[in-house]
Amino acid sequence: MLIDINTYIGHWPFRQLRNNTAVGLLSKMDEYGIDMAVVSSLNAVFYKDTQEGNRELIEEIQNNKAQDRFIPFAVINPKYSAWEKDFIYCVENMGMKGLELYPYYHRYALTEPESVELVKLAGEMNIPVHLPCSIVNVRQRHWMDTNDNLKYDQVEKLLALCPDTDFIISNGPSHMIARQLKKVSKERKGRVYYDFARLDVFALRAPTSAFNALVQDAGIDHIVFGSVLPFQYADPQFVRLTYAGLSEEDMDKVTSGNLKKLFQL
Amino acid sequence: MIDYTKKLREEKMKLFKDNKVVNWHEHVWDDDDGKFDAQQSDLLVESARRAYMDVLVCSLPVSGGSPDPDVIRRKNNIIAEAVDRHPNIIKGMAFVNPGYSREAVAEIERCVNELGMIGIKLYNQYFISDPVLHPVIEKCIELDIPILEHAGKQMSLPVDQPFISDGTHFAKVAEKYPEAVIIMAHIGGGGDWQWSLKAISDCPNIYTDISGSVYDEGIIEQTVSYLGAERVLFGTDGSFSQGIGKILAANISEKDKIEILNNTRFSRYLERGAY
Numbered sequence: 377m378l379i380d381i382n383t384y385i386g387h388w389p390f391r392q393l394r395n396n397t398a399v400g401l402l403s404k405m406d407e408y409g410i411d412m413a414v415v416s417s418l419n420a421v422f423y424k425d426t427q428e429g430n431r432e433l434i435e436e437i438q439n440n441k442a443q444d445r446f447i448p449f450a451v452i453n454p455k456y457s458a459w460e461k462d463f464i465y466c467v468e469n470m471g472m473k474g475l476e477l478y479p480y481y482h483r484y485a486l487t488e489p490e491s492v493e494l495v496k497l498a499g500e501m502n503i504p505v506h507l508p509c510s511i512v513n514v515r516q517r518h519w520m521d522t523n524d525n526l527k528y529d530q531v532e533k534l535l536a537l538c539p540d541t542d543f544i545i546s547n548g549p550s551h552m553i554a555r556q557l558k559k560v561s562k563e564r565k566g567r568v569y570y571d572f573a574r575l576d577v578f579a580l581r582a583p584t585s586a587f588n589a590l591v592q593d594a595g596i597d598h599i600v601f602g603s604v605l606p607f608q609y610a611d612p613q614f615v616r617l618t619y620a621g622l623s624e625e626d627m628d629k630v631t632s633g634n635l636k637k638l639f640q641l
Numbered sequence: 642m643i644d645y646t647k648k649l650r651e652e653k654m655k656l657f658k659d660n661k662v663v664n665w666h667e668h669v670w671d672d673d674d675g676k677f678d679a680q681q682s683d684l685l686v687e688s689a690r691r692a693y694m695d696v697l698v699c700s701l702p703v704s705g706g707s708p709d710p711d712v713i714r715r716k717n718n719i720i721a722e723a724v725d726r727h728p729n730i731i732k733g734m735a736f737v738n739p740g741y742s743r744e745a746v747a748e749i750e751r752c753v754n755e756l757g758m759i760g761i762k763l764y765n766q767y768f769i770s771d772p773v774l775h776p777v778i779e780k781c782i783e784l785d786i787p788i789l790e791h792a793g794k795q796m797s798l799p800v801d802q803p804f805i806s807d808g809t810h811f812a813k814v815a816e817k818y819p820e821a822v823i824i825m826a827h828i829g830g831g832g833d834w835q836w837s838l839k840a841i842s843d844c845p846n847i848y849t850d851i852s853g854s855v856y857d858e859g860i861i862e863q864t865v866s867y868l869g870a871e872r873v874l875f876g877t878d879g880s881f882s883q884g885i886g887k888i889l890a891a892n893i894s895e896k897d898k899i900e901i902l903n904n905t906r907f908s909r910y911l912e913r914g915a916y
Contacts, residue, residue: 377642378642378645391835391857393858394858394859395858406642406643407643407645408643408645409642409643409644409645411642512857513854513855514796514797515793515795515796515797515830515831515832515855516794516796516832516833516834516855516857517796517797518796519796523797523798574854575882576879576880576881576882576883577881577882578688578691578692578881578882579684579687579688580681580684580685580688580879580881581670581681581684581685581879582681582684583680583684605858606858607857607858608856608857608858609856609857609858609886609887609890609891610645610890611649611653611885611886611887611889611890612856612882612883612885612886612887612890613886614645614646614649614886615649615881615882615885615886615889616882617646618646618649618650618654619691619692619882627646
């Protein structure tokens with residue numbers, strides 16, 4: 377079984393995307409053997425009221441009868457009015473299984489009181505918080521797009537302030553982030569997961585590859601698969617799985633076991 | 642449901658296993674003391690063998706400031722050591738700083754004629770269209786060797802590489818020197834790749850390599866669409882998983898993939914390099 381932690385449906389304003397509908401994404405998932413995928417709404421990132429995008433996502437999934445393939449996450453801006461009501465509604469009425477935050481698009485700090493309050497609430501509701509480090513690489517950004525990535529110092533503080541909440545950190549230099557967050561992660565009850573979408577499994581400059589450095593610092597029980605479909609080709613992820621040298625047991629954890637545990641599937 | 646990891650391992654990687662693979666953009670490095678890091682070169686070669694790469698074209702550029710000729714000679718000597726250590730797989734490219742015009746031309750001659758290197762690598766010291774490069778480009782035309790230039794349309798701020806060349810700079814130099822063979826480096830690591838592809842699409846002597854950590858869906862298809870596979874080279878620049886994965890994923894013909902993996906227009910350079 378393969379579960380993907382990071383996919384999107386919706387319109388991207390800065391470059392033409394293919395397969396950014398439920399039908400398109402499902403076709404790519406079938407091509408790559410991805411059984412289930414965490415999905416969020418790109419529209420929600422850009423609408424003033426993220427809840428409009430969250431609703432569109434659920435409708436799109438339901439209209440395509442794909443509830444068994446997608447694990448929807450709610451995009452919430454804690455600096456916008458009624459964020460608490462929206463988040464609770466997403467979980468209790470729309471069946472959303474996670475919270476996804478974009479501080480570098482919605483222009484707030486993860487350490488602001490509203491952010492901390494929202495993330496604590498997620499922890500109380502047993503809802504994991506997904507923090508993508510970026511959507512696209514800022515080196516190639518559109519001139520109207522954000523120039524910022526996730527700020528790891530803020531994540532470190534947030535982890536300490538919200539010790540019960542589970543986190544997933546994706547699409548960034550996970551090996552370096554895991555190294556930075558190693559100490560604080562050990563001192564808390566909530567779990568921290570990382571994907572390996574930006575890491576190389578080949579050792580080219582040092583005896584330990586970036587992927588193996590991540591395994592050392594995060595532990596194999598905290599590594600998950602994320603494709604960033606439909607923005608990126610998925611094949612590099614499978615090159616990584618092919619050459620990572622994982623045992624059958626560890627491969628099972630990375631491809632589905634760890635997320636099954638997180639989502640209690 | 643398909644097991645894509647198994648499919649990739651048992652079927653898709655045959656593309657690499659069954660065809661010659663020339664990686665036109667890699668590096669070997671010096672250690673903290675400025676000496677050849679033999680262990681690093683061994684790791685690189687071992688990884689290349691695991692991934693069925695047959696040739697690694699390597700350079701050792703200085704990425705900051707304006708390095709002087711003595712520093713550059715030391716860097717190029719390290720490349721020569723790497724070639725000596727792995728003669729069956731590593732080919733060398735000489736790095737020069739065009740700002741030291743006379744010394745740069747002499748260093749190119751030394752590296753090609755004495756050390757057996759097969760091309761030159763330029764970094765971001767000057768735009769490739771800057772007239773200061775003319776003696777260097779003319780020497781490369783005379784010796785019939787390719788120029789690999791660090792490139793990118795950098796969109797992130799602040800701009801930390803003010804003289805990095807994007808596609809428009811390559812288009813200018815193509816007009817001035819249509820007989821030069823120039824590779825606009827790492828289409829997957831140079832910022833706005835669509836900008837640069839559009840800028841060089843009508844310049845037949847400007848090539849690109851696919852290296853870099855970026856593997857945006859569609860990047861290889863658009864590169865081939867703008868340039869044709871015959872103007873595209875395989876490369877990794879420190880990102881093996883990404884480089885292999887994006888060529889496997891691309892929705893282009895098998896013939897085009899094989900041409901990119903071993904661009905036949907560049908075959909003659911690989912036949913050189915023997916001492």
